[in-house]
Amino acid sequence: MRPPARDPLDDPAGSPPSSPPSSPPSSPPPHTSPSSPPPHTLPSPPTRVPPPTQLAPPEPPSPALPSPGPCSSPGPRPPLALAVDIGGTKIAVGLVAADGTLLERRRTATPAGPSILGAVLDLARPLRERAAACGIATAGTVDPRGRIASSTDLLTGWAGTDVRGAAERALRLPVTVLNDCHAAGVAEARIGAARGARTALVVAVGTGIGGAVCVEGRVRTGRTGTAGSLGHLPAPAAARLRCSCGALDHVEAYASGPAIERAYLRETGRALPLAEIGRLGSPVIADAAALLGRVLAGAANLIDPDAVVIAGGVSMLGAVLLEPLEAAYRAEALPGPAAVPLSRAALGEDAGLVGAGLEALTRLEAQSRREAQSCPAGS
Numbered sequence: 346m347r348p349p350a351r352d353p354l355d356d357p358a359g360s361p362p363s364s365p366p367s368s369p370p371s372s373p374p375p376h377t378s379p380s381s382p383p384p385h386t387l388p389s390p391p392t393r394v395p396p397p398t399q400l401a402p403p404e405p406p407s408p409a410l411p412s413p414g415p416c417s418s419p420g421p422r423p424p425l426a427l428a429v430d431i432g433g434t435k436i437a438v439g440l441v442a443a444d445g446t447l448l449e450r451r452r453t454a455t456p457a458g459p460s461i462l463g464a465v466l467d468l469a470r471p472l473r474e475r476a477a478a479c480g481i482a483t484a485g486t487v488d489p490r491g492r493i494a495s496s497t498d499l500l501t502g503w504a505g506t507d508v509r510g511a512a513e514r515a516l517r518l519p520v521t522v523l524n525d526c527h528a529a530g531v532a533e534a535r536i537g538a539a540r541g542a543r544t545a546l547v548v549a550v551g552t553g554i555g556g557a558v559c560v561e562g563r564v565r566t567g568r569t570g571t572a573g574s575l576g577h578l579p580a581p582a583a584a585r586l587r588c589s590c591g592a593l594d595h596v597e598a599y600a601s602g603p604a605i606e607r608a609y610l611r612e613t614g615r616a617l618p619l620a621e622i623g624r625l626g627s628p629v630i631a632d633a634a635a636l637l638g639r640v641l642a643g644a645a646n647l648i649d650p651d652a653v654v655i656a657g658g659v660s661m662l663g664a665v666l667l668e669p670l671e672a673a674y675r676a677e678a679l680p681g682p683a684a685v686p687l688s689r690a691a692l693g694e695d696a697g698l699v700g701a702g703l704e705a706l707t708r709l710e711a712q713s714r715r716e717a718q719s720c721p722a723g724s
């Protein structure tokens with residue numbers, strides 16, 4: 346098992362936006378061929394049709410969740426989800442409504458080692474009474490039972506933790522656990538930049554590079570929780586650089602925030618933070634962006650998405666990164682995927698929190714529906 350990208354929302358190089366980009370929406374580019382790319386603009390999230398109300402079944406199948414009780418009637422108020430986002434530097438909790446509204450948010454610094462889960466539960470407990478379910482987004486690969494299959498050095502000792510089991514015992518709520526990039530993908534697909542897209546490819550570029558493939562608002566996590574790991578696709582680069590997962594020449598080793606900083610140091614002998622490298626307009630950013638664009642085009646050729654979304658702290662570099670990324674993407678992708686809109690993420694640093702809450706509510710609704718179907722009429 347290879348470790349996933351680190352939490353891009355914790356990227357020290359820069360925080361994602363707290364609100365949607367202010368540039369006006371634009372129409373998707375016309376159908377084009379690789380030899381005649383459309384203008385290199387990354388539009389704000391376009392206005393699209395409302396998201397589908399019929400969602401695909403979750404993947405992988407989730408074991409049965411605790412429920413309020415068999416044959417119970419739903420309460421008069423729409424349920425809220427207690428949402429948690431666990432990153433390498435901070436833990437955030439909040440309450441999320443079914444339309445994605447974040448009602449409350451609390452934060453604390455992520456403690457070292459085995460105290461992580463305790464800190465999460467201490468922060469979450471005061472909101473527990475107002476919630477009908479809990480969704481947890483976390484750095485690391487999350488297996489289908491809500492355990493951390495592998496993690497990064499940023500969360501020492503986190504691998505192997507039964508997050509779902511511990512949270513269900515402590516909070517007495519049905520708990521859903523997702524990788525943070527997967528959760529951010531859910532949020533972007535349901536209410537963000539890819540809203541209305543049947544299939545969305547979301548890439549988060551930060552301290553690491555992660556991603557999500559979402560179909561009709563649901564993230565495809567794969568058999569082991571590894572799906573969407575865009576940072577660990579082989580990159581057609583000349584150097585032989587070691588990826589955080591141990592392999593050579595994965596795109597994360599060239600295009601993550603720390604990778605760009607290392608490239609600048611190699612080129613110039615100077616150590617500068619990413620934001621400063623961006624201000625200087627260094628060619629190392631264009632090189633990383635071009636590689637990322639090519640790899641993203643390869644992924645798009647594979648799944649043929651309706652929308653591609655660029656998220657994470659590195660995307661905040663703006664045009665110096667996004668223009669060469671889009672140019673490389675459009676030149677590399679086959680004609681169909683080359684024509685889809687590339688958008689910047691709309692939800693910023695709340696994406697993981699909101700996506701975890703939305704996923705928890707979706708699973709709660711599915712569970713309630715199954716229970717209602719199994720109950721005799723009139724009970």
Ligand SMILES: [Zn+2]
Nearest residue numbers: 577588590595
């Ligand atoms: Zn890798």
